[in-house]
Amino acid sequence: MKRLGEYTKPTVLFIDMNSxxxxxxxxxxxYLRDRPIAVCVYTGKQGCVIAPSIEAKRLGIKLGMRLxxxxxxxxxxxxxxxxxxRYRTFHVKIIEVLQQFTPDVLPKSIDEAVVDLTRCQLMYKDVREVAYQIKRDIHDKVGDYLRCSIGIAPNAFLAKLGSDLQKPDGLVVITPETIDDxxxxxxxxxxPGIGSRMAKRLEDQGILTPLNLRYASPQRLRAVCKSIIGWHWHLRLNFGGExxxxxxxxxxxxxxxxxxTAQRRSAEQLDELLQSLCLTLERRMVRQDVFCQVVTFYCRYHDGRNYNDEVKLPEPKQDSMELYQLIRQRFERFQKVNQCEPILNRSIRSMSVSVFRFIPAQLVPFSLFEDNTRKNTLRKTIYEVKAKFGSDKLMRATELRDNPVFRDVIGFGSIKDLHDDENPF
Structure with missing residues (x-):
C-alpha cells in the first residue's frame, strides 16, 4: 500500500525478533538457555553458522562463520x-499475536513484521504502550525466552531503522523532531537497503552521510539513483508517505x-538433492498457480570454480520432473561437448535451481501434441491434499526414499508460502 502525502505521526511499528x-x-x-549456541544446517566442522544466539553474538560469533x-x-x-x-510454528504464533492489535499486519520475513496502526489511532492513544504490550504478549503467549526489538515511526522504513538501533529487546521511536539526531x-x-555499491554511488555524487541523503533534493536523488528509487529515498526520510x-x-x-561432506560422496545423493530442489520449486509454483518460462542451475565448488546454466523454455513448465530432466540433459550435453568431469562431483559445495518469468496457469497455451490439462489438475490436487491432511499422506514416487538427503531449511527472506491466503493491504 502506498500512502503518499505528508505523514508525521508515528503509527507504524516494525517488530524484529532477536536471534x-x-x-x-x-x-x-x-539446557540451551544463557549459553552461546549456533544454529547450523549441518553441525560438521565445515558447517555454516546461520543463526548465532544473543550470547554467541556477544562473544564475536557472526552469521556465515564456518563452525x-x-x-x-x-x-x-x-x-x-x-x-x-519449529521456526515456522513460532512465526505463525507471533503473527497471530500481532493481529490481535490490528488486521494491518504485514509479515516481512520469518523474523520480522510490520504492524500498521494508522487506521486504529482512536483505539490506541499511546503507541509506545502498544509496543510494550506486544513484547509482553509475545513473552506470555508465545515464549518467555523470545525477545524482539521494535521501531516506531511514521513509515515502515524508519520503523525498520529504529528496530535496528537497539538490540536486543530495544524500543526506538523516530519522529520529525528526532530523526536528525x-x-x-x-x-x-x-x-536498510543501502549496500556498499549504492553507498559508493551516493558518495561519488557528494552524498556522504544519511543527513546528506535526507536533505538532498528529490530531483538530485533521482538523477543519482537513475530511477524512481531516488524519489522513494526522499519520501522515506522526509515523511512524504509510505x-x-x-x-x-x-x-x-x-x-x-x-x-x-557425506552428501557429496555419493552421485546418487547429489542427484536426489537436485530432484528435491525441483520439487520445492514445483510446490511453490503450484501454490502461486504459475508456470515458469526460464530455469537456471548454478553450483559452486570448493576450489572456487562455478557452473551456471540458463534455459529459456519453449513451453512454460511447472512439473518438477520435467525441470529435473531438462537440467540433467543439459549436464550430459555439456559434459560430452567439453569432455569434462561430471558437473555433480565430489568437490561441489552448493547448488541452486531458480525459475522466473512466470505466466498464470490459466494463460498457459495448450500443446499441439499433448493435452496436459489432466496432469496439471492432478498436480494441483496433490498439493491440496497435502495441505489438508499432511505432506506425508500423499507422496510422489520421487519423494519416497529410505534415507532422504534433502534437509528442510528456511531462510530469513521471503515467507510468502506461509501467508498465501493473507493480504492485509
Missing part, C-alpha cells in the same frame, strides 16, 4: 541443527542448498 532461530531453540530446550572457526573463538559454543518447522551518528550503509508496504507477487523463486 530468532537460536531463541526458538532455547525456548524449547531449557570450526566459530569454535576457535568460542570453545563452549553449542552447535544445534536447524529445525525449520538519529541519522547524525549513522553511516550510509547503516540504512512506499514500502506493498505486497508483491514472486518475481523469481530459488531453491538452494549447501552440500555436506
Amino acid at each position: 530468532f532461530f537460536a531463541s526458538c531453540e532455547q525456548q524449547v530446550n531449557y 570450526d572457526e566459530a569454535v576457535k573463538i568460542c570453545p563452549n559454543l553449542v552447535p544445534v541443527e536447524t529445525n525449520p518447522e 538519529v541519522l547524525l551518528n549513522l553511516k550510509l550503509t547503516d540504512l 512506499v514500502d508496504m506493498e505486497t508483491t507477487a514472486y518475481k523469481s523463486m530459488q531453491a538452494m542448498r549447501t552440500i555436506s
